[in-house]
Amino acid sequence: MIEEIRIENLGVIGTAHVPLGPGLTAITGETGAGKTMVLTGLGLLLGGRADTASVRTGCVTASAEGRFVIGSTSGVARRAREAGADLDDDGTLVVLRTVAVAGRSRAHLGGRGVPQSVLQEIADDLVTVHGQADQARLRSPRRQRTALDAFAGPEHTDLLTRYRAAWTARQQVAAELEDLRSHARERAREAELLRLGLAEVERVAPQPGEDVELAQESARLGHAEDLRTAALTAHEALVGDETSPEAVSAALALDQARRALELVAEHDSVLAALATRVAEVGYLLDDVSTDLAGYADGVQSDPARLEAVHVRRAELTALARSHGGTVDEVLTWAEEAGRRLLDLDSGEDRVEGLAERLAQLEVDLAGTASSVTAARSTAAELLAAAVTEELAGLAMAGARLEVRLVPLDEPGPWGAEDVEMLLVPHAGAPARPLGQGASGGELSRVMLAIEVALATAPGSGAARPPTFVFDEVDAGVGGRAAVEVGRRLAELARQAQVVVVTHLAQVAAFADRHVVVSKSQDAGVDVVTASDVREVSGDRRLTELARMLSGQDDSAAALEHAAELLERSVVGR
Template sequence: MIHEISIHDLGVIQSATLSLTPGFTAITGETGAGKTMVVSALGLLLGDRADSGVVRHSAERAQVSGRWTITDPAVVARVTELGGVLDDHELVVTRAVSSEGRSKVVVGGAPTPVGALSDIGDHLVAIHGQSEQLRLRSQTAQRESLDRFAGDSVRTPLSEYQTIFRRWIDSIARRDSMTKDASERIREAEELRAAVAAIDAVAPVAGEDVALKAKAERLSNSEELRRAAQEAHEALSADDAEFDAVSLVESARRALERVTNHDSAIETLLTRISEASIVVREAAQSVSAYAAGLELDGGDLEQVHERTAEITALVRAYGPTLDDVLALWSTASDRLFDLDRSDDVLEELSATIAADEESLDALATRISAARDDAAQRLSGAVTTELHALSMPTAEFVVRVAPQSGTDFFAHGRDAVEMLMRPHPGGDPKPVTKTASGGELSRVMLAIEVVIASTDTVPTLVFDEVDAGVGGASAIEIGRRLAILAKSAQVIVVTHLPQVAAFATNHLRIIKDTSGAITESTITRLDGDERVEEMARLLSGTPDSDNARAHAAEMLNSANQWRGENG
């Protein structure tokens, strides 16, 4: 469960801390006070998208943090994988959004990508709001809601089905491409064979063009190089010269040896001259070897030019570089292998497609059966909720039928539609076309409450899902949320005193318009403060004696009901 949410510079809230408890927490406040910001803050911690618009006016950034107790091994493993640390099962998540819209996330003390928040949040909190009610108007969302209610009976085979479905789609696309483009494949194979044959005929190797250029330069100037080498060798070590470098260094050595007894520093000089003698002799040998190499090279410049021309032609045809030519040879050879065995590939693809279709058929049948069973259970449960919400003759029906068109879809082969029969004997019609505004809110709320009761997450958040409801229906909503709170932490943003009365923890968002910028704070209500807030919700003013008496009576009735219903 979540113990605390801290908010700084988010919307109209400059700084506030929500202390949350197990059970049922109600959040109330005036219009524009920032009740929605509480849900927005929680959404940011769960990975919702954010932009600079959430940052309070004149602030550099908005920051929210949440403190959870974590017992789910999957969450612990994911946090550890991200480098985060839990302190005695306690996890702190912080997210900051700059005025430029950039986000920074820290999970358990470790910087974390924003995308990882949803991986964690899906196990911690489920938010049910008006946006979810609007989303349930689409058949896709209705199917997803049924699947969520069904749980593992649909989730497990659907996961396996979708893996096979993706492979099946890819296999069909490959098969169709291969069969449709047979003439194109023949033309492609001919072009690739010509390219591979042309490259094989020359058989270039990597870097050969650079080596040939260097060799051509050397052969073109071999006489000049040879003369320079001979001249250098004679200067270093001529056979009949007295003034070559070797002879001069040797003369220097002998001159110093004659006076070595007169100064010990001479030894150091002799050592350096000996080193110089070695260097000069080695240089002379290297120059001699270079000159000999020029004599032995024997390279025919004409042959080098011919080889260069062959490689240049390849580069012009398949380049722009020799590396590109060699890369083309490799990819063309691989592609030819595939093209040459296309008949075998087609046969393998057909076998894979047939096997996958058999598996998809079995899994789709299993998924449909699970959906049918879940649809009956969901229909009965929502109908029961509707009766309690002052719609005693309404009947909710979830219809599961084969989807028209191709045999398989990404979600199976079922079309799911949520219908309602307002009165006995009538035909069920889509809920969005059958219910009035207030009734639609109750229908959607009933669906949300039933589905929420199957959620395995420890915290459920309801954001003004009671809009358009009042009176006895509102009392029943409060009771149902209180029942949910027995098995999960329930947080409800509401404007209805009948709902707030059933909360065991009541927080109020207080708006302050005295300054240039509207600010809001959050206060926990007990005793008279709670009675005053309930009176305000009832009559618009906390000072009315009648409203206060009614509020106190409402709280007493809710407390009595909780006591009687455990």
């Protein structure tokens, strides 16, 4: 719901604050007073095109600001938060649009700058505008289909949801089947390459970590003599050379140190501890000496084994180069390739299974589509009859609405047919698509009739925006027809917020809120200021209605007629 609109420097408007609220709000005023500029400002807030020519002469920028009350969990709130907007605690969303004479227009949503397209995205969920500049929207098959589906009621909505699920499932299976069939040759080629690779891995039969172990063994065999010499040298340094008793060994020197300390250890605890540590070093020295001797005995030069290691390493290196870099990576590839090969080899079975499933899904989809078509056909007849009845009371006697279902070559995401609404403007005239062969006022009345019909349809309110704006809905009508226009607007306002820009007192009399736009002179130039936009009630409302009836606000007859209109509007609701 729109709470208020503030406009500055737009057309003839200098500053204006337009208060709105629940129910029906009528905006009236003399011709050229700026009523339409209010709708222009609303159009900017809904992401409409910004025309620099609309900026008031002598001003640099124009702006429109609106406060919308929305549900905190609604789609509008969700999209606004995605754009970075902040909502007030009471669920109010502030939208601001500025238009500069030089430069681009700017849009702000909830205090955050956003692209104009974001306002366009949320517009349809906020407001539906029916006016001369918005009739192109009436030609949209999508909107016509949506209106018919909403009119059909909640059971049809559930049926349509099931159809959508069936259609989506059918599309997914068909896409998967097409992918399998169209890429059969590529899959066969991939399977053959995988088989060759796996056969090579099986022939070589690498073991986990084998390449690392062989690299170590190759280094050991290639330097066997150097390793043996180093081990013997270290062993002799630790335990001495048996062929040279005079040589001093580490073991002998360590034993001498231990004995020296043990002789006096009883006299000093510090030296006693050191003697113990030296003894421990001796034990460790003995272990190392033993290991060195064993190592030296075990290292043998083996040219044949070294050659075999080189051959095996070359084989593993060639394999690893094709499938990773290490033997472990080769084994990982082989495991993944095996699973992929199983998947590829099962392709024929999958094709057969998917084909069977697709056939069943198409049968199910056809059945659901038939039910959707039947429901739409019934709803089309009822909607056409309801709108035609409404048109009779809106100065369009002889006009009727036709709602046709146009079959598609194959079921689409929303059913097996498009929806087309056509208007027969008078008896004997050909049926034409909405938006062709009718004036803007007539189209606004057609849309009013459709909206009223939808408002009376059970459960259709959930799919409708909270606010409707009508401009020129009363063009070309008067008398009783004008009263019927007002009555239907009031009826629609029981279901949603309705704003109507009107020049007919018969329509304005049905409003719950009456806003008058007038203009004053500023340096000889017409201008609407904040004081020129006011909500009227009581005697002031009677005066405005009298002006609308006769052009004079002090005519006794007009005032009496205005009072009668107000009284009848209350009774007629």
